[in-house]
Amino acid sequence: MLRRATTLLTRSTIPLRARPFSTDVAETAPADSTFSDAWKKVVPHIDPPRTPLTFMKPRPVTPSSIPTKLTVNFVLPYASELSAKEVDMVIIPASTGHMGVLPGHVATIAELKPGVMSVHEGADVTKYFVSSGFAFIHANSIADIIAVEAVPLDRVDASLVQKGLAEFTQKLNSASTDLEKAEAQIGVDVHSALNSALTG
Amino acid sequence: MSSNAAAPFWRAAGMTYITYSNICANLVRNCLKEPYKTEAISRERVHFAVSKWAEGKPEKPTIRSDTPEA
Numbered sequence A: 001m002l003r004r005a006t007t008l009l010t011r012s013t014i015p016l017r018a019r020p021f022s023t024d025v026a027e028t029a030p031a032d033s034t035f036s037d038a039w040k041k042v043v044p045h046i047d048p049p050r051t052p053l054t055f056m057k058p059r060p061v062t063p064s065s066i067p068t069k070l071t072v073n074f075v076l077p078y079a080s081e082l083s084a085k086e087v088d089m090v091i092i093p094a095s096t097g098h099m100g101v102l103p104g105h106v107a108t109i110a111e112l113k114p115g116v117m118s119v120h121e122g123a124d125v126t127k128y129f130v131s132s133g134f135a136f137i138h139a140n141s142i143a144d145i146i147a148v149e150a151v152p153l154d155r156v157d158a159s160l161v162q163k164g165l166a167e168f169t170q171k172l173n174s175a176s177t178d179l180e181k182a183e184a185q186i187g188v189d190v191h192s193a194l195n196s197a198l199t200g
Numbered sequence B: 001m002s003s004n005a006a007a008p009f010w011r012a013a014g015m016t017y018i019t020y021s022n023i024c025a026n027l028v029r030n031c032l033k034e035p036y037k038t039e040a041i042s043r044e045r046v047h048f049a050v051s052k053w054a055e056g057k058p059e060k061p062t063i064r065s066d067t068p069e070a
Helices: A004-011 A033-042 A158-176 A178-199 B017-030 B034-043
Strands: A068-076 A080-087 A091-093 A096-102 A108-112 A113-122 A122-131 A133-137 A141-145 A148-154 B049-050 B061-064
Touching: A004 B061, A068 A091, A068 A113, A080 A113, A091 A141, A122 A178, A158 A178, A158 B017, A178 B017, B017 B034
Parallel strands: A068 A141
Antiparallel strands: A068 A080, A091 A096, A091 A108, A091 A113, A108 A133, A113 A122, A122 A148, A133 A141, B049 B061
């Protein structure tokens, strides 16, 4: 029964031809050598044309040791708030709760809820109120945060927030269709988040 | 593979993510302090004309705009 045990135990556990995953991007774009050779035979004095792949920057390598700083790209549809800024930590308002992102964070895609995002660089903290969006945290400690609208907290008018909260709470109570209820609920959520951002 | 996880309340009511996101953004813009509020609202203003085509010819266009017709 165990006649083949020694063979089975000593066989290599690595498959004979380890095939790379199709989702792994090559670190340097491969230049097609058969094409460039054929080109040089026909037209030796002109450089072969470049293909779209060679123009693309290859995916940055995941460093083997955790970097000391997180690189944040915070973009809005009309402006790039932070572009490749090196920071110590960002706290993002994910739909699953406020999440702190440090360098070396596991790769994550988080949907953001209306809330406060804070960027911590040394002793400085910059806070923005984000209306909604997504945060993509990559394995190489680069975070891409995209939002539709993000404002520094000092640009928010507290009286308008209170008025809006009262108005939408009232709309929620008087809503009849599912869609009206959903819109009123969104209004209540956004205004209460704004409220707690201003007071918290 | 994955069962339908509990959809967020806006998805259950038939709203798409883009509509939800735009509503949130509009609400935030309406709560801004004065110079920033007018800036934000004027930035997001849209004005476009849509015309349906019938038999190879455009019909009268409908104007969709945030600015009232001059």
